[in-house]
Amino acid sequence: MPLAVIRASAGSGKTFQLAVSFIRILLKGELEGIPRNPAAILATTFTRAAAGEILDRVLRLLSEAALSDERRENLAKQIGTPLSPQHCHRLLANLAAHMDRLAISTMDAFFAQIAKAFASGLGLAPDWTMAVDEGEEELLRETLHAILGREDLQSVAEALWTFRRGVVSSMLGALADLAPNLDRTIAANEPPAAFARPEVRRWSQDELATATKTLAASADWIPRTKAGTAVKLWEDALDKMRAALTAGEEATALLEVPLTLRIFHDADYSKHPIPSALADAVKPLLARACDALQRRHTAREAALCWLAHHYKNHRREAAFRAGAYTFGDVAAMVTAAALQCDDLYFRLGTRFEHVLFDEFQDTSRLQFHFFHPIIEEIGGGGGEVLVVGDEKQAIYGWRGGDRELMHGPLDDLGKQIGSTAARILSESFRSSRAVLNAVNRTFQSLAGEWLDEKHPDKQPIEAAGREWAATFPEHKPATDVEKLRGRVRVILAPAGEGADAQDKNRALITKTLEFVRAHLAEDAHRKIGILLRKKNLMPQLIAEIRRAHPEVDVSGEGGNPLTDSRAIEVILCLLAWLDHPGSTAARHLVLASPLAAAFGFSAAVRAENPVSADERHALRFLRRELLERGFAATLRKWIRHPAFSAAGSDHDVQRCEQLLDVAREFDARGPMRPSDFAAHVRKRRIERPGGSGVRVMTIHASKGLEFEAVILLELDAAQGGRGDVILSEPGQPPRIVPSKKDAPFLGMEEIVGAQVSADFMEELSVLYVGMTRARSFLDIILREGSKAPLAILLRCALQVDADRVVEEFDGLSMRECDEAKGRGGLKLDQPDPGMADASAPRSTKVIAAFAARAGHATPTGRSEGGMVNVTKILVPANRAAMRRGELIHAWLRQISWIEEGLPDAATLVKSTADLTTELSRAERANLAKRLIGEALKSGTELHRALTKPARANGEENILWRERAFAVLRESEKRLEVLSGSFDRVVLWRDAKGNALRAEIVDFKTDRFSSAEDRTQIEARYAPQLAAYRDALSVLCPDLDQRCITASLVFVSA
Amino acid sequence: MRVFLPWTSPLLPAVAARMIAECPAESSFSRDADLSGWLLVVRGGSAQRRLLAALAMAAQRAGRALIPPRIVMQGSLDDAIFASDASVAGLLAQRLAWTVAVQRVEPERIGKIWTMPGGRGGIANLASVLDRTWRALSTAGVDFTGAFSELAKIAPDSAEFEQERWDSLQYLLDEYRAVLGEWGLTDPSARRARLAATSRASAELRVALIGVVELPPELILLLRTVPAKPLIFIHAPESEADGFDEWGRLDAPFWAKRPCRFSDGEIHVVRGVREQAARCADLIRDWKKAGLTGAGITIAVPESAAISALLGGLADAHIEARSAEGLSASRTAALQLLAQVADFLDRPGGAPPTYTSVAALARHPDLAAIARGSTGRLDEYFNAHLPLRIDPEQPAPGSNEERIAEFLTRLKSFAEIRNAHFSDDVTRLLLRIYKHHQLPRASDAGRALHGALSAVRATLDEFERLPRQSLAELPVAELLRILVEIAGQTEIPEPEQPDAVELAGWLEAASDDAPALIVTSVVEGALPEGAPAEPLLLDSLRERLGLPCRASRFARDKYTLHTVCMSRREHGRIALLAPRRTAEGLPARPSRLLLGAQDGNDLARRLISLTTEPHTPNVPIHAAAGLVPPEPDPEKMRAFRTFSVTSFRSYIRSPRLFYFKNILRLGAQDDSADELEPGPFGTAIHAVLQRFGEHHLNAQGVDDPAAIEAEVKIFLDEYMQREFGPHALPPVRAQSRALAARLSVFAKHQAALFAEGWQIASVEKKRSLVVPFPIPGGPQDVKLKGRIDRIDWHPDGKWRVIDYKTSSQGVTPDKAHFGARSGEWKDLQLPLYVKLLPELGDIPGGPISSDAVALVYFNLPPKDEDAGITEAFSAEKIPVAWEKAQQIVAEICSGAGCREIGEVADNEDPAFLALCGLNGLPTTTEED
C-alpha cells in the first residue's frame, strides 16, 4: 500500500521513524534484487537542522547495524524484515555514491531548487538570490514604497482606510502590518478598477420617524419591576438606542446597542420579552443597518482584494529589480505555477519514486496542492508515500499550516492510492511519567464537559476540544525514561482587587522568579526553559532573572543580540558614528570608553573636547579601512588590541568572536554602510556557545527543543490580537472572518464559530507543545481566576484550586537516566577520528622531490618601488610613449651589428604590423627612420652600442638579442625565480669556450631634459641592471661576476 | 604522445627534469637548454609559476642555461598558438554587445527566453546571464540551435515546449554577433572556430599539456592545428592509462568507479569553520616542528567563504599566512567610488540624483575634498525633507539647504561623464581624486589603488577601441556599471611573503606542489564541487555537450585529491579536514571523495566517524562586569542654568538621560526614516495651525468648519510642498492625506470654538520665552524657557493656554501630569507656562490674570470623538508644580542630580541606552 501515515506524538522519536522508513524503502529494492536510487526518495522537513539530522540518522543507523549484531537486530525489528551485514554494506555504498543527490531537504530549499531550475519560465530575476535579513526588509520597503508611489494613491488610501475602518496616520505602517495577510491572500490576476470608499450609511430624519416616536413613548411599553418602576437595565438600553437612532448617526451604530441583538433574535432582554411596539419600530431599521454592515464588510473584502492584487504585482517587480526573493515569495511562485511532473523531474535531474513528509501538520494547503500530482504519480507507480506528522503539534496555523490536511485530504489521498492503517506513536523517549500523566489527564478530560454552562463559546470550544482529543493517544514513557524522576506543579499567580494588566504581569513575573530560584537551589546547573505565549514579557523576565541570578546565563529566544556585551555596544556605536557624525551620543560613548585607543584615537581625542583635526583624521582613516578591508579584518584588528582584553570581560571577548563571524558573513555580501551593519547586529539574536542555563522563549520557538525543567506562563493570555483573520482558498476571493459581535447580523455565525474552534484547537496544540518540552519538571503558572478556556481546562483536569503539586514521581535524575541508557551511541574500537595523530612517524626530513615555494621576481619589478604614480597609470599619453618603447625594442631586436647592415624603415614597420598601437602608420615609419638615423650617427649612445667591438685574438663573441631567461637563486635566504629577458648581451669567450666577460645593454626610451634628470632615471634603473647581472651570473656560472658590465643605452628617436 | 609520470611524486619537477634532459644541446659548445619553441599548457596560475621554477632548477642542476618556454593556462591557448588579434572582442565588448543586443530585440522575444514582470528592469541582468551562458556554451563548439538539437535528443518530450526559447536565444545570438560586427569586432569563439577550420600553426611550435585533465571540445580543435604532435604529460602511472583519453582528459566513468583511498589518519573531522582554522594552526605548528617552513605549506580552500575565517584563525595563532586569491578590485575604494558615481548618474528622465547615492558619495573617504564634511548636513537635510531624490530648490541663503545645493553642484561637475567622451571623462574624474594621493607602492592602500586604476585603465582601453557611436546606445550609468563590473573582476595579488603559509582555491592549491598540503572543507558541495548551476544549461545537456558537469567535476576532484595525496604520502604531509558544518554554518554532508574506496565495515566506520560531532569543550563564562558606562560630571550640572519647561518631564522619567541629552546636549542622528515620525508629524500640524492662528489673531473667526478646513488644507499643501516637494519618499506623499484628516478634525472643533466666541490671542513665536526662575536657597540666576502653542481669549474675560496634542490618543492635562496610580508628578509643562505668561508682553485684552487662565490641551487624534479642548489642569496644583520644578533645579545645580537611570524607552537611540548602562536587554516588539 503506497500511503503510510505515522502520527508521532511529542518525543516519540519521529526522526528515527523517518530514518527507518528511508532505510526500509532502500532495503526493499535490495531484497527484490533491484537496487533503488536513494536520490529518488524525496524527504522534506521544516528546518535545515532537521534535514541534516535525518541524513545523519540514516547513515548512522545503517553503519551501526553493519558493525553490531545487536544494533542490526534492533533495526531489523523496526523495519520488519531480516537484515544482513551485507545488506547494510550495499545500502551504505549506494547512499555514499549518491550523497550529493539525496533529496533530503527543507521544504524551503526544495522550492528554491525548483525556482532556480525554472527561473526563466516563472519570471524570477536572472541570477536571483535569497533575500534574508535586511534583504527581506528592503524588499518589503521597496514594495510598499511602490504602492504608495502609485498614481492612484487616492485608491490606495481609500482601500486601506476601508479595510482599517478609519483613517490611519501612517499608511506605510498600516500596509506593513497588513503585508503578511496580503502575502497570503490569493488575489485575482485581473487588475481591479480604481477603488472608492463606500459612502457611510447614515440615518435620515424621515426613516427614523416611527422609531423616534415609539422610543419617545417608551413609558407606555417599557418593562416594569414588580414595584412598577421601569427596569433600570431597560432604561439604559433604550438611552443607548435613542443615541444610535439619531439623524446623521451611522446606521451600523444601531448594531452596537446590546438590546438590538436581542431584538434580532426575538429573545428576552434582562428576562423581559421585547415589547412588540419596540420590535415593530426597530426591525425595519435593523434590516437596513444589517444591510449597511454587509456593505461595509463586502467593501472591506474588496479592499483587501484590491490591495493584495497590487501588493503582489509590486512585490514581484521589486523582487525582480533587486534580484532577490524571500523563501515565501519563492514558495508562492512555485506553488502557483502548474508545473508538469515530467518537466520538473527533467529539470531537477531526478525522478522521484518515493516521498517522505516530516512535520506534515505544518504543511500549507498550497504546498499540499503542489505535491498532490507528485504523490499521485508516485502512488500510482507503486512508490511509497510516508507522512509523518502530529496534528497535536500544529501550531503554525497563522503561518498557513493546515492541520486539517492530516485528516480529510490525507484520507482522500489514501482512498485514491491505497493506504495502510496509520501508526500511532505515543511512547515518549523524552518525558518523565509525571509529565506524561499530567499531559494525559489534561487532554483526556477534553472528552467530557468542562466549561461552565454560561461560557459564551461553550459549544464550539468543547466541540473543538473533543475533536482535538479524538486523536489523542495515551502517552507512556519508553523504557529509556521509565525511571526518570518528575514533578508537575500548577501555580496560581494572584491578582489583587482592581489589578490592571500590569499588576497581573507583575504577579506572573514574581512567581516565575520564585520557581527559577527554587529550581536553581535544587540544582545550580539545571537547564530551564521558560516558555511564554507571546513575546512582550520576555525582556522584563530576562532582565529580572539576570538581576536575581547573575551567575546564571540567561538568554532569550534564539539567544540574545550581541549587544548584551558592552564592548559590542561600543563598537556598534562607533560604526554608527562613522556614518553619522552628528551622532554625538555615540561619539561620547566611544571616546569616553577605555576602548577608544583600540580604534586608533590618540589620547588627545576625548569625549569632552571639541572635534579636532586629529579626530576627523582618525575617523576618515577608519572609514577607509572598513571600505577597503571589510568589516571582519577591521573589527578583528580592534578586538585584538590590548585595550580590549584589558577592559572587556570574558563575556565581551566571546561575544566579540561571534561578532567577527557576523562580519565575515557580511563581507561576503559586498560593501555596506557601517551603520547598516550595526543595525543588523543589534537585531540578530545569537546564542552563546554552550547554550544558556535559563532560556526564555515563546512556545512556538521551543518546538523541537527539550528542557529538564519547563515553566509555562501566560497560557491564559487572551489570544487573538493578530488582527483580522483572512480565509483564502485557491480560486476563491478572500473572506474576512467578522468579529463575533458582527457575525449574527452578517449571517456568518458559522464561520465565526468555526474560527473559534480552529483557534482553540491551535491553543490546545500550543499547550501540548509547551507541556511536552519538559523532561522532568513542569511548572504551569496561571493567573488566578483566569477565565481563559485553557486555564479552566487545566484547573479542571488537574483538579487545582490552589498552588499544588499535581504529579510527582521519584526516580533517577536526568543525567543518571541518560547514562543508564547510553545515549552516546555505539562505541567503536577505533580512535576518535577527530583526534587522529596526523604527524605519525614518517620521514621527518621532507622535500627531496619537492622544493619549497619560491618567490618570483622580474628585473623590471625591482625598479617599481616608490610611490603609486596615478597619472602614469591613467593618462594615455604615457601609453603612447610605452608603445613607442615597445616598437623600438622590437626593431632593435632585429639589428645585430651596424657593420652587418641595417634593415630599412619599411621592413621594420612591416615586421611589427601585428603589434597593437596607437601610432599611425606614418608615425611609425617616421619613428623607424629616426631610429635608423640615430643608429647610423656616430657619437650617439645607440651607435656605440650597435658597433661591433674589436676582438682580441682567439676571442669570440656571442650576441644575445631579446633572450629570455629564468634562473633560480637565493635571495635573502630564500629561493627566488628571477625571470625576464635581456635586451642585448655580448658574451666573450676564449678559444676554449671559457667565458671571459659579458656586457649587458638595456635600451631605454625615457626622455630626459637635463643631466640631473638622467642621473635620477639611472638611479631608478640601477636595481634592474643589478638583477640582469645576477641572472647572467647564474646562467654562466664560470663567469667571474666582476667581469659582467651592464649599462643603459638611451634611445632618443 | 602521452607520457605517464607516476603520482607517487610531484608532477612538475618530473616534467621539468624530463624536458631539460630531452632538450637537445645544439652543439657541445653551447650549454643552452633552449625551450623557447615550446608552449607548455598548465591548469592554473600557481602551476605556471611552479613549473618555471622547476625548469630553472632542473636546468641549473644539469648545468645548462635555460631559455624558458612559454607557459600558459588553457584559457589563453588561442592567443598562444596564433598571434593575438585586435579585432577579437574582449570581455567588455562582449558584455556591452549583449546588453545592446538585448535592448534592441523586441520585448516579446525576450519574454520567450525569460518572463519579465514589469518592463525591462532586469535586462542588464539578463544580458550578463546570456553573456556567461554563451561563453560557456561556445566552448562546446555549438551555438544555441546546435545545443537545442542535442537537448531534443535527451528530452524529446520537452523539446516542443523549449523550442521557442532556444530559437529566441539563437536570434539574440545573431543580434549579438551583428552588434559586434557593427563595431568591427568578432566573437572570440568565432575566431577560434575559424582558426581551427582554416589555419595551421607554425611548424616549429611544440606544445605540451601538463596535467591538463579537462579540455573543452573547442580547444581540442584548436590543438589539432598544431602540426607537431603535442606531448601530453599525465600524472598517473601507466597502469591507469584507461582513465585518460588521447588528450589526457579524464574518463569520468573510469574515475567514478576507481577506488581512491584516504586513511583515517589523514582525515580530521572538525565542527565548523572556526575549528577548521584551529586545526590548521595545530597541524602547521606540528609540521614546523618537524622542519617544514611556511613556504612549504599550502592550504586548499574549496569554500571561498571560509578564507576570511581561516586567515583570522591562523593570525590568532601567530602563523603568517597569505591568500593567493588576492584582493578583488571591486572591493577597492576607487571602484566603489565609480560604482557610487554610477548610482548618482542613474537618473531616468533627467530626475535629480537619489538621496542614497548622494549620501554614499558624501561618505566616500576619497571624496572628502568635495564633500567637505557634508555627511552631517545631509543627515539633517534628510530628516527635514525625507527626500527620495535630492534637489534643493531656491534654498534660503546661509541655510543648510544652500550648503547641500552647493555640495550637489560640486558633485555634478565632478561626476560629469558624457557618452561620447566616456573614457576621457572617467579618467579625468579619477585623476582629480587620486592624482595627489601619495601612497607607497608597497603599502596595502598603494597596491589596491595601483591595481584598481590599472584595471580601470585596461578596461577603458577596451572602451576606446569601440567606435564612439556604439556607446551612445546605453545610458552613462549603465556604461559605468559595466566598466566597474569588468574592471572589478581583476584580482590584485597580495605581496609575496617569504615564509607565509599560502591559502589558495582548490584547483590552484592542487597544482601547487608544496610538500605539505591541508585540504579544508572536504564536504559534499565544496569538495567535490557541486554541479555548475546555469539557468539555461541543464546538467544533462552540459554532459552531452562535453561541458563541465556533475560527473566531470566529480571525476576531476576525485582524481585531483587522489594525486595530491599520493604524491605527498611518501615525502610530504597531507591532511584533509572534514567539517560537520559548511562555512555558512549549515549542516554538511560527508564527501563522496572520502567514501569511495571504503566498503563493508570500513565504510560503516568511516561514516560513523564523519557523522560524529567532535567534542568541543564548553568554556564556562562568567558575566564579569567589564566595561562601565560613563558617570555624570557634577561640574557640568552645576554650570547648567537654563531649563526648558518641557525638559522636566524628561528629568522625572530619567535623570541620567536628562544629563546626556539636556546638559551635555548629545544627540543621535541617522537617515533611516521612511516617513514622518510622530515628532515631525506633529511639527507639521503645529506649523499649519500656527499659520492658521496668525491669520485669525484677535479676530472673530468664521464658525464654518468647511471654510476652516479649506483654509488649513491650503496651508498644509503649501507646507508639504515647501518642506518635501515632489521628490520626497512615497510614504510621505501618502502621509499628507493623514495630516489632512487630522486637520479636518481640527476644523470641526475650531469652528465650534469660534462659535462659542473664543478668539485667538497669541500664537507660538519663533523665539522662546525666557523668564528668570530663582531658586529659594539656591542659585538665583536660573532661567526658564518655553514656547506656548496658543492662547485664546473669551470676551467674558476667560483665558486658555493651549497646547496642541497630536498623538494618536487624546489625553487630559491631569493624566499627562500625574502618574495613574502613584499620583506622582510626570510632567510640569502646563503649570510652568503660567510662569512664562508675563514675558508675552502686551496682548490685546491682556494682561492675562493668572486666576482667569485655564491650562488645556487641544487634542487632535485621528478619532473625531477624542478630539477637542480638554478640561483644564487642576488650578490648585499649579504652585505645587512650581515647587517641584524648583526642587529639581536645585538638585541638578547642586551637582547631586542626574544619577538615577529611571525609565528609558526601549526605542531610545542605542547610544543613549548604552550611556545609561541599559544595553544588552533585547527589546522585543516584533510580532511572532
Ligand code: SF4
Ligand atoms: S585628512 Fe582631511 S578630513 Fe582628515 S583631518 Fe586632514 S583635512 Fe581634515
